[in-house]
Amino acid sequence: MGGIRVVARIRPQQTSELQKDCIVSATGPGGEPSSQPTFVRIPSFKNENESFSFQFSGVYDQASTQQAIFDNEITPTIKHLFNGFDVTIFAYGVTGTGKTHTMRGGKSLAERGIIPRLLSSTYRRCRKIEKDSGGATSVGITLSYYEIYNDKVFDLLEAPEKRTMSGLHLRDNGGKTVVVGLTERPCESLKEFEKMYDEANVNRSTSATKLNAHSSRSHAILCFKVTMTTGDEVRVSTASAIDLAGSEDNRRTDNGKERLIESASINKSLFVLAKCVEAISQNQARIPYRESKMTRILSLGQNNGLTVMILNLAPGRSYHLDTISSLNFANRTKKIEIRELENEPITKGCSRAVPTLPGSSMHRQPLRPLTSTTHNTAMGAKASAKQEDRPAKLFSVYSDRPKNASMVSHGLKDTARRSSPLKRPSEAGWSVFDRPPKRHSPERGRRRSGAMSKKAIEDMIEKKVTDILATRVMDHSSAAPVPEISEDVQRRLDLLEKKIDGHNDAHNDAREQGLTFLLMAKQHAVRGEYKSELRMFLLARDYFPNNAKLALKIERLQRKLQGKDHTRHGRAETDDDSDSEEPVRQCAKVADSNDKKVRLKYDGRSGNDDEYQAEVEEDTDEGYDSGDSFRYRPKKAKGSRKAAASSMCTEERPTCPESPRTKQLLSIINSRDMNKIKSLQGVGSKKAEAMVEALCGGEEGDGSCPVV
Numbered sequence: 001m002g003g004i005r006v007v008a009r010i011r012p013q014q015t016s017e018l019q020k021d022c023i024v025s026a027t028g029p030g031g032e033p034s035s036q037p038t039f040v041r042i043p044s045f046k047n048e049n050e051s052f053s054f055q056f057s058g059v060y061d062q063a064s065t066q067q068a069i070f071d072n073e074i075t076p077t078i079k080h081l082f083n084g085f086d087v088t089i090f091a092y093g094v095t096g097t098g099k100t101h102t103m104r105g106g107k108s109l110a111e112r113g114i115i116p117r118l119l120s121s122t123y124r125r126c127r128k129i130e131k132d133s134g135g136a137t138s139v140g141i142t143l144s145y146y147e148i149y150n151d152k153v154f155d156l157l158e159a160p161e162k163r164t165m166s167g168l169h170l171r172d173n174g175g176k177t178v179v180v181g182l183t184e185r186p187c188e189s190l191k192e193f194e195k196m197y198d199e200a201n202v203n204r205s206t207s208a209t210k211l212n213a214h215s216s217r218s219h220a221i222l223c224f225k226v227t228m229t230t231g232d233e234v235r236v237s238t239a240s241a242i243d244l245a246g247s248e249d250n251r252r253t254d255n256g257k258e259r260l261i262e263s264a265s266i267n268k269s270l271f272v273l274a275k276c277v278e279a280i281s282q283n284q285a286r287i288p289y290r291e292s293k294m295t296r297i298l299s300l301g302q303n304n305g306l307t308v309m310i311l312n313l314a315p316g317r318s319y320h321l322d323t324i325s326s327l328n329f330a331n332r333t334k335k336i337e338i339r340e341l342e343n344e345p346i347t348k349g350c351s352r353a354v355p356t357l358p359g360s361s362m363h364r365q366p367l368r369p370l371t372s373t374t375h376n377t378a379m380g381a382k383a384s385a386k387q388e389d390r391p392a393k394l395f396s397v398y399s400d401r402p403k404n405a406s407m408v409s410h411g412l413k414d415t416a417r418r419s420s421p422l423k424r425p426s427e428a429g430w431s432v433f434d435r436p437p438k439r440h441s442p443e444r445g446r447r448r449s450g451a452m453s454k455k456a457i458e459d460m461i462e463k464k465v466t467d468i469l470a471t472r473v474m475d476h477s478s479a480a481p482v483p484e485i486s487e488d489v490q491r492r493l494d495l496l497e498k499k500i501d502g503h504n505d506a507h508n509d510a511r512e513q514g515l516t517f518l519l520m521a522k523q524h525a526v527r528g529e530y531k532s533e534l535r536m537f538l539l540a541r542d543y544f545p546n547n548a549k550l551a552l553k554i555e556r557l558q559r560k561l562q563g564k565d566h567t568r569h570g571r572a573e574t575d576d577d578s579d580s581e582e583p584v585r586q587c588a589k590v591a592d593s594n595d596k597k598v599r600l601k602y603d604g605r606s607g608n609d610d611e612y613q614a615e616v617e618e619d620t621d622e623g624y625d626s627g628d629s630f631r632y633r634p635k636k637a638k639g640s641r642k643a644a645a646s647s648m649c650t651e652e653r654p655t656c657p658e659s660p661r662t663k664q665l666l667s668i669i670n671s672r673d674m675n676k677i678k679s680l681q682g683v684g685s686k687k688a689e690a691m692v693e694a695l696c697g698g699e700e701g702d703g704s705c706p707v708v
Helices: 066-082 099-103 114-132 190-202 257-281 293-298 317-333 374-389 442-449 454-478 487-527 530-541 548-577 583-591 641-650 660-670 674-678 685-702
Strands: 005-010 025-027 039-043 051-055 058-060 086-092 137-149 152-155 170-173 176-179 219-230 233-243 305-313 597-601 613-617
Touching: 005 025, 005 066, 005 317, 039 317, 051 317, 058 066, 066 086, 066 114, 066 219, 066 233, 066 305, 086 099, 086 317, 099 114, 099 233, 099 305, 114 137, 114 190, 114 219, 114 233, 137 190, 137 257, 137 293, 170 293, 176 293, 257 293, 257 317, 305 317, 487 530, 530 548, 660 674, 660 685, 674 685
Parallel strands: 005 058, 005 305, 086 233, 086 305
Antiparallel strands: 025 039, 039 051, 137 152, 137 219, 170 176, 219 233, 597 613
């Protein structure tokens, strides 16, 4: 058993950070400076005078190099990798602490990260092993690279256009988690790896945040398998280099909508990882590996190999709480124990031959005696004593021996016969002998010997074919015969089908056009344009000739328009007769016209306009003059503003003299300007709108009809 090796690395100070804000330091035991520090010291967040110290396997300060970290922590694992152990290396820390720089590094030779250096050392060792073995051992490397973005697995060795929305799926195989459908490419040289690795990193999800210009938005996992073949023996070991995305505080990173979704997924997976470490440290029965795909792949405490964790820390005071949280997580992680077991080699070769001898030539393997213990000897003696006291059995028991000649016809066995081989005795004098074979049957021997003649085989095949053909004939004869259709009838049917299809298409087009006319008629009715409405109804009648409802609407609308024209002509004649009367009195009589109550009666049995009759009910007041100067008009329906306005337009304006104010009011109303009309005293928006609609309706119905 071994624990996880945890090393801490403090990234260099950035240009935007001040030296006085550097609070994280690498020290030796007792807080003293050391060339090989193993402690990380950080002050308390609440009290600056207090400080916390965390001990790890190795601590690297801001001046440490990539080469030093690789030589001290990663190089020893390469030897174990070729001995059959699995190796896992992962970087952990908050965003902006240098995890990707530690794992991937830069382009220069001195800035190369752990992954390029690990592959370079692996290739050098492969060539050394092949050279030392004289070609007897061959080593191959297979590479796979994928990321976990928003808790979905995507292959980085394939183009993003080939990705599916759900990503790749995970499966368990022999205690290990594998990615289904993951691309595995053989890699023969370091140059080929660098080209493949750079192309795959372009497909990785990265974005800029307030704390990091090239922030990783996914967990990246690089796996390469080392396969060593020596003759018939094959040994496979796997190395995994994992660059985890850093936890983020959205209040500091200033993330947008898409970055918030990514940040939530990253923080959730890291939180599940912390839960797994906490459950392992407390020896809980259930460890929540399956709550996140990242923890399921990492499988801390379950992988049988070597695990190295690189804790990346930021020295600045702005990361104070995040640094303490990361140190606490690493302190719990280093206590996890892992079974360091090497992978068993696989032997290539043929499987063991199985004997195929028929019948009496096949012998079974002899059973071993159970006389090695006193318990088995005593149990065997008791079984023998019980066997002697038992009566004869009345049924046949299977035995490898042939039946004796003394056996009676009803099937009873001799009592002196040996018991079943399943209840073998355990006496000390029992000798090992070959078990006799099963009873050989002549028929079974003939069946296995394959002495069937060629003629018998042909007869059997012919009989089978005859039976099958007879069955098919019976099936076809049972079905009803389908009469054939002549070419003339078929041609007429095709023409009829085309005609029906064309009629249906024409009918659908006609119906659509008719519905369009009906819709236009409804719009005209809303605006009060009755003539246009009647015209649309007449056009729609051609497409719906037998529609009684449409015919009724057309008839009602025609009567309405005819009655309106008749009323207009009657008013015009009355106005001509009353031109000689006094204008002022005529205006007064028009103002008091509501003293006369007019009722309209309509006889629905006739469609003529003559059926409209006006019945006048005069008041009994004797103060009124005779009705010669009074015009009787039909009573208008309430709420019909447009009809009232049109009737006003048809009336001839009184000849009374107009005052300047009256002229001003008439000019404002005739201007049809809503703002000017609403500025009049006692006129609101509704009244102004009604006036404008009445004037416009009058113009549409009977030409221009201003109020003046």
